[in-house]
Structures are given as structure tokens and as C-alpha cells.
Amino acid sequence: MNIAESTINGIKVLSLEGVLNAASSPKFKAYLETADHSGPMIINLEQVEFIDSSGLGLLVRLARQKKSANEALKLAKMNDRVKRVFEITQAHSLFDIYDDIQAAAGN
Amino acid sequence: MNIAESTINGIKVLSLEGVLNAASSPKFKAYLETADHSGPMIINLEQVEFIDSSGLGLLVRLARQKKSANEALKLAKMNDRVKRVFEITQAHSLFDIYDDIQAAAGN
Amino acid sequence: MTQILSATLKAELRNSRIAANIARSTAEVFAEERNFSGNVQEFGHTFELAVSEAFTNSVNYRDPSIKDITVTIGFEEESNALTASVTDRNAPFNIHPPEPEITEYPEGGFGLFIIWKLMDEVSCSREGQRNVLSMKKFISRP
């Protein structure tokens, strides 16, 4: 998986790409632990083709951190297969989920 | 695989979809043998995700029939993986190959 | 039940993707051949995800004292159902762990929960020193 950072309306956007599973999520975890990720954040999942519980667990953990810091965390552009994992586990109730980045950024 | 027929500028267009391999090509072969396929023809390969030598062999056979009937056979919209099979085998030299249907239809 | 395929993979996390792809491909070929009236891609994803979870568990909870460990995945078909199995040499485990309490933001414990949600039948049998986790999904009711 690859991670790209950008900014929209002053909000950090993490664009993830590829597969978010047990093999790749350590890379995402390390990235979240090293850089400073305070402030509101949008995760762009458009290029994520597959996610399993390992990737989901990391996003849930980030949601908890953001919640206790009282900062927004928004997910955008998940495909149907990714959305299904959030729905099956009810994890979609922990996130603000948007169809596009502009809407997630409040435009 | 699926086969759909349409017409553009009076030319028959066969749009193939899916995988053209040894498991699926008998369906395409049967289709070519039953219906009347005289006249110029365009094969739209846009939705063909994979082809191997079984699919290639059928198209070569059709090319031979069209050549001896002195009728045009044009291939359009192959993806890179499909194109690679035609190039490796030199079979691309037996066909008129187009990037889009309009050009194949002479527009 | 007729076996479609059995694959033995090295128990490494990177191979969970291969296992999951095998599962998706097998399920899609099976569903297409049966002229499945539902969504073939979703049926493929069901097996892709379930096998990804099961394979990952087999790797994560493997017995570190056993060297050169492998995990075997198998697929068996019936007229109206496909069953995937994942076989490892781990300690026996409970396939009914407590459900994750989503309001508590759990980071783990989703694996078997997801498998149960996706599949129509889940069972685990102990064969010798092995766990065989079987996951069955119907394409139509008998």
C-alpha cells in the first residue's frame, strides 16, 4: 500500500492506495505513529481496493484518538467492497463517511 | 464471457466481455458457427480483460474466413494485456487494429 | 462435496493476499458457472474477505516452536454451495469469541465476527494436530 498526503481547505488528506490487510497495515501504523497527525483529517479511500479487519482496526484506533482529541476524522470515497466491511462490523457508526473529498472538506 | 451485437454505419459490431480462454472460447466458437456473420465486422474488445491462445486462435480463424471472403475484420479497443498477446504472436499483423470503434467504422 | 482445489502456502502474512485472491477467483468461477443470480463480485468478495481473515489468523497465532509452517486452503463445491477451509497447526481456538463492542472502539477481535457475518455456516474441526476452519456459503437454498 501507498500513502500520500495533501491538504484541502487547510485539512490534511491522507490518500491510501492498494490493499489494507495484515501484511500492509504495519506500514500504515508506523506512518501514523511517527508523523504529527494532530488536527482534522480526511482519509481518501478511493484507491483502496481491499480492506480486512487489520486495516479496519487501525482506522478504528485512529477514530478513537481523534475523538478523544475532539478532532474531526472523515472517510471519503470508499468502494462497495470497502464499505461492506464498515457496514458488517458497524464501524461505519464511528466515522463521518462521505462520497467525495469536497463534501468531506465542507465545500 | 458475453457477446453483444450492434451495428454502426451498417457494420456489425461484436462486443465481447470477460475472459477469452479455453473455458470460454467454445461459447464464442459456437456463436460464430451458428449465426450468419457475412459482411464486414468490428470486434470490440474493450471489455475483454484477458485473452490466451484459445481466444487468439478463434480470432485468427475468423480473420482467415474474412480474408478469403474478402471482407473487412477490424479489432478495436484492446487493453494492454490483450494487445501484448497479439504482439508476442505477431497476430496483430493479420488484423486492422483500432483504438476506438468510430475509427474502425471509418468515421 | 467435490474438491475444486487445495493450496498449501507458507505461513507468512504477505501470502494472505495470495490466499484471498485464490478465494475470490475460485468463488467467482464457481458462481459464474452456476449462473448465480446474485452479484458474482460480491460472492467473490465474501470469500476473499473471509479467507483473508482466516489465513491471517493462522499466521498470527501460529506456534512459534514449529519451523517451516504452512497453511492449507481448500475449496469444495456442492450444487448450491461453496465451502472454503483453512487448515493450520495452531492450538485449538473458540470460534465463538465475544462480539466486538463497537462503541468502545475496539482495534481487534473483528476477524471471526466478520467471518460469521459473511458465511452461512462456520465450523472448526480438530484433525490430529490441525484446525480445519470451514466456511460455507449457499448460492441458492436447496
Next chain:
Amino acid sequence: MTQILSATLKAELRNSRIAANIARSTAEVFAEERNFSGNVQEFGHTFELAVSEAFTNSVNYRDPSIKDITVTIGFEEESNALTASVTDRNAPFNIHPPEPEITEYPEGGFGLFIIWKLMDEVSCSREGQRNVLSMKKFISRP
């Protein structure tokens, strides 16, 4: 050479798609892990196509007198190369058939030709009653 996986499939044409998908997925995971500098998708397609050809041949030329036949596909890695093998119980065959003469519009005879074009090394060994067709592709020169 370390084995990544070995899969045994029923010798049926519909399973050639599963075999080809296993090959693509394995090759892509291998290439990504090695930080392959070339095109990962093309490397995946190389194995997908070669295994599709080889598996199809194993089914098409199987010995009709043997019931319940299976074909085994295997993948072995080295630091700079991936090798796929396809093992069947067919009669021995020549891996150097005449090349198809394209100007004569041949309908067949492309399978091994394509395999040779795609791969860096091709060999076939006879092990007992089995043919083991091995197909190797380097990701970098040693």
C-alpha cells in the same frame, strides 16, 4: 529456491482461470515485495498468461484413461526470480514444437510459443509418470 505455494486443482478447463489468477496474484505479491523496478502488472500478466497456457494444455492433453485427474501448480522464489511449475500426468511432450507460421493463419500451436516468448527459462522434466513444466522469469539480472 523457496516454495511460496503449491496448489492442486481438478483438471477441468474452467479451473484454468483460477490457476491463471493464482499465478498473477503470486507474481504481483512477489514483485511488489522485491520492490520490482519494472511494471508489476505486466509481471503479473506474464505469469497469468503462461500458467493459463500450461494449465490448459495439461487439461486438453490429459490421459482419458486416468480418472479423477489433478494438475498441480507451484511457485518458487529466488532473490531475483520467480518460477512457476505446472505438473500433470500426461504423456511426455516436446517443449520445442515448430513455431506457428503466422502468415498461414494458424488456429493453434500458440501455447508453448507464447510461454517461450514470455519467460526467461523454460524446461520440462519427467518425474515418474509426471511432466513438470518449469517457467522462470527474472526480476533483475544477478
